Amino acid sequence: MLIALLPGDGIGPEVIAEAVRLLDTLGIDGLAFEEAPVGGAAYKASGHPLPDSTLDLAKRADAILFGAVGDPDCDALERHLRPEQAILGLRKELALFANLRPANLFPDLADASALRPEIARDIDVMIVRELNGDVYFGEKGMRTTEDGLREGYDIMSYNEAEVARIARTGFETARARRGKLCSVDKANVLETSQLWRDVVIEISADYPDIELSHLYVDNAAMQLVRAPGQFDTIVTGNLFGDILSDLASMCAGSIGMLPSASLDAQGKGLYEPIHGSAPDIAGQGKANPLATILSAAMMLRYSLQLPEPADRIEAAVSNALAGGLRTGDLGGTASTREAGDAVIAALGS
Numbered sequence: 312m313l314i315a316l317l318p319g320d321g322i323g324p325e326v327i328a329e330a331v332r333l334l335d336t337l338g339i340d341g342l343a344f345e346e347a348p349v350g351g352a353a354y355k356a357s358g359h360p361l362p363d364s365t366l367d368l369a370k371r372a373d374a375i376l377f378g379a380v381g382d383p384d385c386d387a388l389e390r391h392l393r394p395e396q397a398i399l400g401l402r403k404e405l406a407l408f409a410n411l412r413p414a415n416l417f418p419d420l421a422d423a424s425a426l427r428p429e430i431a432r433d434i435d436v437m438i439v440r441e442l443n444g445d446v447y448f449g450e451k452g453m454r455t456t457e458d459g460l461r462e463g464y465d466i467m468s469y470n471e472a473e474v475a476r477i478a479r480t481g482f483e484t485a486r487a488r489r490g491k492l493c494s495v496d497k498a499n500v501l502e503t504s505q506l507w508r509d510v511v512i513e514i515s516a517d518y519p520d521i522e523l524s525h526l527y528v529d530n531a532a533m534q535l536v537r538a539p540g541q542f543d544t545i546v547t548g549n550l551f552g553d554i555l556s557d558l559a560s561m562c563a564g565s566i567g568m569l570p571s572a573s574l575d576a577q578g579k580g581l582y583e584p585i586h587g588s589a590p591d592i593a594g595q596g597k598a599n600p601l602a603t604i605l606s607a608a609m610m611l612r613y614s615l616q617l618p619e620p621a622d623r624i625e626a627a628v629s630n631a632l633a634g635g636l637r638t639g640d641l642g643g644t645a646s647t648r649e650a651g652d653a654v655i656a657a658l659g660s
């Protein structure tokens with residue numbers, strides 16, 4: 312089983328190193344790693360954020376473990392050369408349309424949540440985010456209006472096949488959880504969202520056992536903070552899912568805690584923390600590696616059919632937190648390396 316390691320920029324390499332150390336410690340038979348540059352690091356080395364050789368490796372591999380991309384030095388580049396295009400390109404080229412972002416609170420992190428503990432305690436939601444469409448991938452550009460004003464535009468669209476596909480993932484995910492699916496859109500304003508809602512309702516005929524509800528995205532953001540425990544599974548579009556998952560991360564303690572899986576129709580996947588390259592703390596050994604470590608656990612479970620070591624990793628993270636592990640984002644002082652060590656030490660407990 313070949314794992315493509317794409318560490319990327321900023322804290323990406325720092326957090327990937329800890330996930331790899333943990334996987335090495337588990338000593339899983341038949342795992343091989345191959346690393347390739349991506350993002351700003353790849354642009355600086357070879358002039359492109361997603362070189363052909365990196366894309367090739369991602370296609371050949373059984374699963375991809377991704378750090379983060381994004382580099383302030385690259386923010387003025389033409390858009391197609393920016394680091395972020397690498398992750399967008401991988402998602403599109405590999406048809407990774409289903410992004411699963413679980414947000415749940417480890418019992419010992421109630422004090423780290425931005426919410427009061429009695430509210431935070433209940434959060435256990437799976438955000439199913441569509442990843443191949445929406446305003447991310449529509450036509451975009453800059454033009455000049457008749458009045459000589461600069462105007463930027465990005466076309467937002469979804470077709471019914473794209474919505475149906477992610478809706479089914481949402482219903483299946485809810486079925487494997489607590490049987491409740493909330494579809495989040497902005498159908499009161501957007502045609503894209505009206506189609507989204509219509510198609511989700513059509514698909515729901517195949518899932519009579521699932522309790523379906525709908526929320527507008529502004530209300531959904533408010534409800535996630537007011538009473539996160541009301542949610543089981545959320546299905547939503549690319550942009551809304553991006554925003555709601557960062558929001559949900561703070562209910563669960565920190566953006567440094569949330570892993571993700573991005574899956575194609577066959578279950579091949581890319582696994583990455585939901586956070587970015589965090590230029591403000593990069594190179595200081597301060598980043599929380601737990602989101603990446605938990606992404607590695609998702610990789611073992613979803614793409615490599617290895618649920619036992621996945622369970623072991625998640626239990627070790629929980630035990631390490633119970634033992635007092637806290638990186639800076641969780642209000643503590645542990646370094647990235649010390650956090651990795653604490654999880655490895657907890658594997659035995």
Ligand code: NAD
Pocket residue numbers: 322326378379380381382383395398566567583585586587588589590591592597598599600602640
């Ligand atoms: P970010 O997620 O990188 O950082 C937001 C804040 O959270 C920062 O204060 C950062 O220090 C903190 N943070 C993030 N991860 C952390 C961790 N593991 N431990 C401790 N603190 C952590 O978001 P941003 O600052 O908006 O973006 C920075 C760059 O990352 C941009 O170039 C952006 O495009 C990119 N980005 C990439 C991805 C990805 O690769 N999938 C995701 C999000 C953002």
Ligand code: IPM
Pocket residue numbers: 395398399553585587
């Ligand atoms: C994420 C990031 C990306 C997104 C960016 C870097 C393209 O924010 O993975 O959440 O918007 O999907």
Ligand code: MN
Pocket residue numbers: 553554557585
């Ligand atoms: Mn994001």
